[in-house]
Amino acid sequence: MKLLELLSWGDNNLVIRLGVAGALSGVGSAALLGIVNTAAEEIADNGIDEVNWALAATFIVLAVVYFLAEVFLISTIARQIENGIDRVRKKLLSQIAVADFAQIEIFGQSRLFDSITQSTQNISQNSHMIGMAFRSLLLLVAVMAYVFWLSMLAFFIIVVVVGVGILIYLRMGKTLSMWFGKLHQVETILFDRVSDLFAGIKEVRMWSKRSDAFKVAFDNASDNKAEIGKKAQTMISRQMIMGISAFYILLAIIVFIVPVYSDSFDADVAKISTAVLFMIGPISIIVQSMSVLGMAERSAVRMMQLSKDLEDIREPIAEDGMPLSDPFDHVSFENVVFTYPNRDPRHGFELGPIDLSVKRGELLFITGGNGAGKSTLIKILTGLYRPVSGKVSINNTQLGPQSMSAYRNLIATVFSDSHLFEELFGTTDIAVEDAQYWIERFELAHVTGIRDGRFITIALSAGQRKRLALITAILEDRPIIVLDEWAADQDPYFRKKFYREILPELKQRGTTIIAVTHDDHYFDVADRRLHLDTGKLSELDLTDPRGRI
Ligand SMILES: Nc1ncnc2c1ncn2[C@@H]1O[C@H](COP(=O)(O)OP(=O)(O)OP(=O)(O)O)[C@@H](O)[C@H]1O
Ligand SMILES: [Mg+2]
Structure with a gap:
């Protein structure tokens, strides 16, 4: 029975x-x-x-x-x-x-x-x-x-x-x-x-x-x-x-x-x-x-x-995962290809093959039209999706079951459909001044704050909640931050502040930033820009008109 x-x-x-x-x-x-x-x-x-x-x-x-x-x-x-x-x-x-x-x-x-x-x-x-x-x-x-x-x-x-x-x-x-x-x-x-x-x-x-x-x-x-x-x-x-x-x-x-x-x-x-x-x-x-x-x-x-x-469908992750050897230096893709498992082949979407390298401290933008594969790419970059073929390496060591968990631990994320936890799971030991600094920097001090390891409230506007999600990511203090169309629901004033002040400030602190964006006014903020077109990736000059309307 x-x-x-x-x-x-x-x-x-x-x-x-x-x-x-x-x-x-x-x-x-x-x-x-x-x-x-x-x-x-x-x-x-x-x-x-x-x-x-x-x-x-x-x-x-x-x-x-x-x-x-x-x-x-x-x-x-x-x-x-x-x-x-x-x-x-x-x-x-x-x-x-x-x-x-x-x-x-x-x-x-x-x-x-x-x-x-x-x-x-x-x-x-x-x-x-x-x-x-x-x-x-x-x-x-x-x-x-x-x-x-x-x-x-x-x-x-x-x-x-x-x-x-x-x-x-x-x-x-x-x-x-x-x-x-x-x-x-x-x-x-x-x-x-x-x-x-x-x-x-x-x-x-x-x-x-x-x-x-x-x-x-x-x-x-x-x-x-x-x-x-x-x-x-x-x-x-x-x-x-x-x-x-x-x-x-x-x-x-x-x-x-x-x-x-x-x-x-x-x-x-x-x-x-x-x-x-x-x-x-x-x-x-x-x-x-x-x-x-x-x-x-x-x-x-x-x-x-x-x-x-x-x-x-258990992910092949070793229980006794190894710590990554060196401090993060670079991530590289070699011939990486991804397809969705449930996809009807008649309307197939294939991402790649992609070759790519992101170095420590870089501010990288990923651009491309709707459905080009940007969100899919960052899910591979963050180790959520595993490539169908090809290699993802960190500091020249190929990612595998032993290192996946340690790799993900390097990356803080705000996905386009990110979920905001009221409780700061995993970040309860943050410095109060740090939290206060970012809440003020994101102009939220008048509506919420952090008390006893949780946000006082998260019943806020969509743009404000996105700001809280980014604050959480920053407070997690990880070497890489990945953002998917973060600024999409910000007002023009704060969008400018984000691209012109906050991103440079994070870069200044040594964080590597990979951001998916459609904001063509601010492409110049990036160090490098990668462009996706129906699953194919190319590196563009910052002034290249492609991706602009
Ligand atoms: N969960 C899924 N299952 C199957 N196919 C998917 C899934 N998510 C996305 N796709 C397909 O993958 C392709 C790329 O989608 P993706 O979300 O990466 O696009 P995007 O570049 O982020 O677009 P947008 O600018 O609209 O966010 C699309 O053609 C979509 O149909
Ligand atoms: Mg997307």
Whole structure:
């Protein structure tokens, strides 16, 4: 079972521990049943003249053992489930963090979101059910052993009836599983619609035609989910009723039919009927929890599949990465070629082959039209994308799994779709004066600041947030800064300040700057300018008219 496999990741003793507690609880309850039956038999034979203290005492001791084992089992299972989910969630998160960037971009957000939140919730919310089902299963095994000891005939009748019941149940289960598969699909569509609405709420508000059409699409998704949900629930109820009815049929066979055909059976019919009645509780729990378990199992399968897929696209990075030998001196590209993995070849885009060298302290601009490959190039330069062929070297050492992490650590970035973290993760030990200096330099002191390792607020205008992102990059104090169209949402005044004052100041401090830009008024600020044209790179004179409008 994938669920058990998933929960015991990194804990090989889990199954053994649960097995021992389960066996204690199961045997304990079967022994209780045995004692009740023995006492009843005695009373039937001899009448009640005095209390059988020995049996009563054994009953109490067994009841205590059973109670303790039960509490241990249920709470251990619940705890293990939470621990297991915690481990899985953390594992998935760390796998996402080390997955090949170009490949992970293709994964749908809903798939990652589902596995880390929804699927883990499916399992954890029902952890008590899973525990109860496990314990009921063990109890059934123990009671069946008791029945076997009482009468082999009764045992086989029960096995046959239960066997047929299970077969019907499994057949129904298959159909149910199919419905649950469908249910998950429509849930994913609904999730995508909700995130679409959230991301596009402005656009939806702004045009009633779009709003109406979107509402129709959303209602359809919601109706589909409700429809398939209802079908699945009906199947569950049918399955449950069928499971419990099978037991009443079993009871009827044992009480009414078997004694007629078997002499030896008569004596034990009362005991066996009690045992069968004793099984109804656990059976209904198992039947009820089947659908929950099925759901948890499917969640486990999805999470494990995701984990496997993430493992397949794991970036080949050595755990014990080497530090780079010298201080950064230069980065060079030799015949570097890149293509996107999911790209339809009919509309292919190929970057390269590129030869390039960037020296320490240089201020380099990358220009080119929309779709020319600038952002793609800087993702290779920053080590996010790995070239399909060719070599990227730093200080004449070719980058490889050993050095990738150390290489990325050299580069601070502000991508065009950069994310601004409110908390300054990784830069908590910055000098306060430094932070203050840059916040004033970027003219943000009146709207925000840094306190206790986080920005006081990041609820700012788009241009202001971009400034904060650059401040973060500067405070990270790394030798290279890479910027993708940083100034695109700055006002003319600040754009000028950025190109004429801030970039030269950073260069003065020794930072190497690689900036993608469309701002042709300021091309002269750069030391060198590289120009991309449909994936082909050339070095241009700073005054070259190409790239200007
Ligand atoms: N995630 C992706 N998957 C597949 N193809 C992509 C992806 N991102 C970009 N491309 C393709 O790669 C080409 C270069 O895109 P890139 O983003 O590098 O252009 P750019 O020069 O940065 O353009 P812009 O000035 O518009 O930012 C485009 O033709 C685009 O269709
Ligand atoms: Mg771009």
